[in-house]
Amino acid sequence: xxxxxxxxxxxxxxxxxxxxxxxxxxxxxxxxxxxxxxxxxxxxxxxxxxxxxxxxxxxxxxxxxxxxxxxxxxxxxxxxxxxxxxxxxxxxxxxxxxxxxxxxxxxxxxxxxxxxxxxxxxxxxxxxxxxxxxxxxxxxxxxxxxxxxxxxxxxxxxxxxxxxxxxxxxxxxxxxxxxxxxxxxxxxxxxxxxxxxxxxxxxxxxxxxxxxxxxxxxxxxxxxxxxxxxxxxxxxxxxxxxxxxxxxxxxxxxx
Numbered sequence: 001x002x003x004x005x006x007x008x009x010x011x012x013x014x015x016x017x018x019x020x021x022x023x024x025x026x027x028x029x030x031x032x033x034x035x036x037x038x039x040x041x042x043x044x045x046x047x048x049x050x051x052x053x054x055x056x057x058x059x060x061x062x063x064x065x066x067x068x069x070x071x072x073x074x075x076x077x078x079x080x081x082x083x084x085x086x087x088x089x090x091x092x093x094x095x096x097x098x099x100x101x102x103x104x105x106x107x108x109x110x111x112x113x114x115x116x117x118x119x120x121x122x123x124x125x126x127x128x129x130x131x132x133x134x135x136x137x138x139x140x141x142x143x144x145x146x147x148x149x150x151x152x153x154x155x156x157x158x159x160x161x162x163x164x165x166x167x168x169x170x171x172x173x174x175x176x177x178x179x180x181x182x183x184x185x186x187x188x189x190x191x192x193x194x195x196x197x198x199x200x201x202x203x204x205x206x207x208x209x210x211x212x213x214x215x216x217x218x219x220x221x222x223x224x225x226x227x228x229x230x231x232x233x234x235x236x237x238x239x240x241x242x243x244x245x246x247x248x249x250x251x252x253x254x255x
Contacts, residue, residue: 005065005203012195034184037157038192042150049145054138061139065203070210071102073217074246077238080221083109084231092226104128104215108222118226122219129215136208140201147197154189158182217241 020029047055079102086094096113100106104125111121161182168174217238224234 002066002069002203005199008199009195013191016191016195028180029184029187031180031184033181034157034161034188037160037181037185038150038153038188041153041156042146042189042192045149045153046142046145050138050142055142058139058142061136061204062143062200064207065200068207070207071214073214073242076102076105076214076217076221077235077242079105080218080225080238081231081235083221084225084229084234087112087225088228088231095225102218105218105221108218109225112222112226118223121222121226125215125219125222129212129219132215133208133212136204136211140204140208143197143201143204147193147201150192150197151186151189154186157185157189161185213241 017026020026050058079100083095083098083100086098092112092115095109098109100109107128108121108125111124116124159182161178161180165175165178165182168178220241221234221238224237229237
């Protein structure tokens with residue numbers, strides 16, 4: 001569970017709700033036509049932009065913003081060095097009996113055990129990385145589109161409400177509901193875009209960068225193992241994937 005995403009979302013919504021409670025009746029901010037225009041309209045417009053399968057899968061991908069926790073690069077470095085030590089002592093076939101939880105690392109090690117050429121392994125794993133990032137980018141694009149569309153639908157609802165209001169100026173009873181539609185659609189659109197859609201898109205982009213880094217590190221480790229590079233040299237090579245601050249801490253721990 002990513003507490004930062006959950007706290008940020010609930011906190012932002014909580015601040016808005018608290019402001020509504022302190023300012024008057026909550027029911028004043030509930031308007032079904034406004035909700036339909038912004039939520040229903042935005043989802044339908046996004047559905048027009050992308051294939052239905054991609055749109056449906058985007059909401060599954062969005063769960064990564066809340067539930068996914070990337071494996072620590074430091075742990076991956078240590079796993080790679082451990083595998084390199086085993087391969088150095090027992091040969092590549094000695095890796096076959098090693099339990100590996102990371103699926104991408106396990107796949108790369110299996111390629112080594114099967115005797116695949118380094119060029120083939122690099123090509124297959126690089127293809128895996130590129131396709132994974134491409135799938136993630138599709139999910140990000142859908143939430144970015146939702147963030148773009150929601151405020152625009154809010155503006156459309158505002159215009160609808162203003163037209164209704166101006167066309168019923170002679171009937172004071174109609175002015176209030178029409179003005180509510182005009183203002184609340186703008187509010188709903190801003191909330192959907194600013195609090196939900198765009199932050200999720202940005203968090204998914206962050207998750208994608210984390211996965212790209214980890215898989216690139218693993219690819220480097222697999223190549224080093226297959227080439228028989230000294231585990232100590234390999235460790236120094238893999239540490240370049242870490243921020244300088246983390247490298248310093250890890251070097252102190254190793255010492």
